[in-house]
Amino acid sequence: MRNMIGINRMPIWIISLALFAFFLLPARSYGQGEEVTSYINRYKQNEVSTGYYEEYEMRPGNESPLVKTFHRVDRKPFAYSSTAASIRNRSLLADSHRGIKFYDNRRCEECHINETQDIHTTRANLTCRQCHGPEPIAGIDHYYSPMNPIRRHAYVCAKCHQGAGASFAGYVIHEPPAGSSAARADFPALYYSYWFMMALLAGTLAFFIPHTILTGVREMFKRKKG
Amino acid sequence: MMQTVRIKRFNILDRIFHVFLILTFLTQTATGFSRLFLPTAWGKSLNAVFGGYDTSILIHKWVGILMICGFIFHTLYLLTRIDYNHLWVSLFGPDSLIPTVQDAKHLWQRILWFFGIGPQPGIGRWAYWEKFDYWAVYWGLPLLAITGVMLMYPVIASRYVPxxxxxxxxxxxxxEAILAVSYIFIVHFFVGHLRPSSFPMNEAMFAGSVPVEELEEEKPVWFAQLKAEGKLETEKANPPSLLYKIVYFIFGYAALGFGVYLLVNGVINSQYITLH
Structure with a gap:
């Protein structure tokens, strides 16, 4: 007859196996759990990505007072057409280019030349359509736009950046030139970091280059001992 | 001919850290510049050397991780150098790298000396510009490391910061990279190689020792301190062998040449790049 484990020794085996599993096997979170951050962050992300704060609907916005709205509409002194003249804020339209004459024959960069200077366009070689989508291009604040900040991270960013969250979508793609007055108005954190670093660079070199040159010159005139 | 007496200045670990920093810093500059200057023809050819756009960033990331490890290791080493029984003297004494009021005085005296108004300041073990060199790297590295790791893992980083x-x-x-590169390739290279008392190369960081006459001339206060403590005999070092000298001269000049090459081309092409 086979030598079986006696019933009275079963608890010892169960406890030791449980301890083995508890201490030596990988924790649940390694294999099964979702990688999550703190509750505060998750709630904040939930807020931003659903557009609901508790039960109240809220307007999607940026997360920080250091970044202001970037989709300000430049109104030219002469409107494109009489229809266009009546439009106050294009970022809220379902077709953001409504009323622009000869729109079919124009290219994005004819008007949006500054928006072609960012890293996504110049380095990753993305075209406008890969993020902004086909016609009609909805204004980014239109409620059903894929570019609306409440779903941008999932509909646009996550196409390439797997796992992108609402905060990640807060990265400013079309950032203003860092040292410009536009940056000072819209993205002060960028503006002041830029000028801080510039001052540091200029200050360090402006001090140490003359300092080293003077050292070199002065040492040439040093009197030899003995 | 009498043999020149040499005094120990940098121990073997200091010198290994320095060589490590030369190699990693130059790699990071080259791979980083190859991407920063990508819009230019020079940037593209430099990028091709490192296997293109994706491979150059791969090298940049791994060498960056290596630098972070080096930084942590160096910090641990630094903590072992503190004499915890005499904390104040250890931190603010003559052998410390921490800037003191004395350094500000030295700076002023040296400016006067430049114009022949006063005598040379009595520099101790570490001159104020040497302290600046050290701390410039020491605060620059964490800044580059933190921003670099954020950019390596942008999705994860954005969970914790907006x-x-x-x-x-x-x-x-x-x-910060441009600041570090321009400081090292202009100021540090000039101090180490071009100024009359160093030319053609300040060997202290490679040989680990300096001739006692040079010490008396450059660091009179440290010389007096060593003399008073009777260390001029105990801290004696052997001169570097000829073979070692040849190796570090070739290495030093290769690093210098490569750095100047990157700097000059960077300056020429600087009009085509932006900082963001």
Whole structure:
């Protein structure tokens, strides 16, 4: 007859196996759990990505007072057409280019030349359509736009950046030139970091280059001992 | 002919850290510049050397991780150098790298000396410009490391900080890198190689020792301190062998030449790049 484990020794085996599993096997979170951050962050992300704060609907916005709205509409002194003249804020339209004459024959960069200077366009070689989508291009604040900040991270960013969250979508793609007055108005954190670093660079070199040159010159005139 | 007496200045670990920093810093500069200057023809050819756009960043990331490890290791080493029984003297005494009021005085005296108004300041073990060299790297490295790691893992980083900080991280990473590169390739190279008392090369960091006459001339206070403590005999070092000298001269000049090459081309092409 086979030598079986006696019933009275079963608890010892169960406890030791449980301890083995508890201490030596990988924790649940390694294999099964979702990688999550703190509750505060998750709630904040939930807020931003659903557009609901508790039960109240809220307007999607940026997360920080250091970044202001970037989709300000430049109104030219002469409107494109009489229809266009009546439009106050294009970022809220379902077709953001409504009323622009000869729109079919124009290219994005004819008007949006500054928006072609960012890293996504110049380095990753993305075209406008890969993020902004086909016609009609909805204004980014239109409620059903894929570019609306409440779903941008999932509909646009996550196409390439797997796992992108609402905060990640807060990265400013079309950032203003860092040292410009536009940056000072819209993205002060960028503006002041830029000028801080510039001052540091200029200050360090402006001090140490003359300092080293003077050292070199002065040492040439040093009197030899003995 | 009498043999020149040499005094120990840098121990073997200091020198290994320095060589490590030369190699990693030059690699990071080259791979980083190859991407920063990508819009230019020079940037493209430099990028091709490192296997293109994706491979150059791969090298940049791994060498960056290596630098972070080096930084942590160096910090641990630094903590072992503190004499905890005599903390004040250890931190603010003559052998410490921490800047003191004395350094500000030295700076002023040296400016007067430049114009022949006063005598040379009594420099101790570490001159104020040497302290600046050290701390410039010491605060620059964590800044580059933190922004670099943020940019390596932007999705994870954005869980803990708002996404727009990635814009700032790009800016800081590039600006600090340019600051470090221009400081090292202009000021540090000039001090180490070109000024009359160093020319053709200040060997202290490679040989680990300096001739006692040079010490008396350059660091009179440290010389007096060593003399008073009777260390001029105990801290004696052997001169570096000829073979070792040849090796570090070739290495030093290769690093110098490569750095100057990167600096000159960077300056020429600087009009085509932006900081963000």
């Amino acid at each position: 996404g727009w900080t990635l814009n700032i991280a790009v800016l800081l990473h590039r600006a």
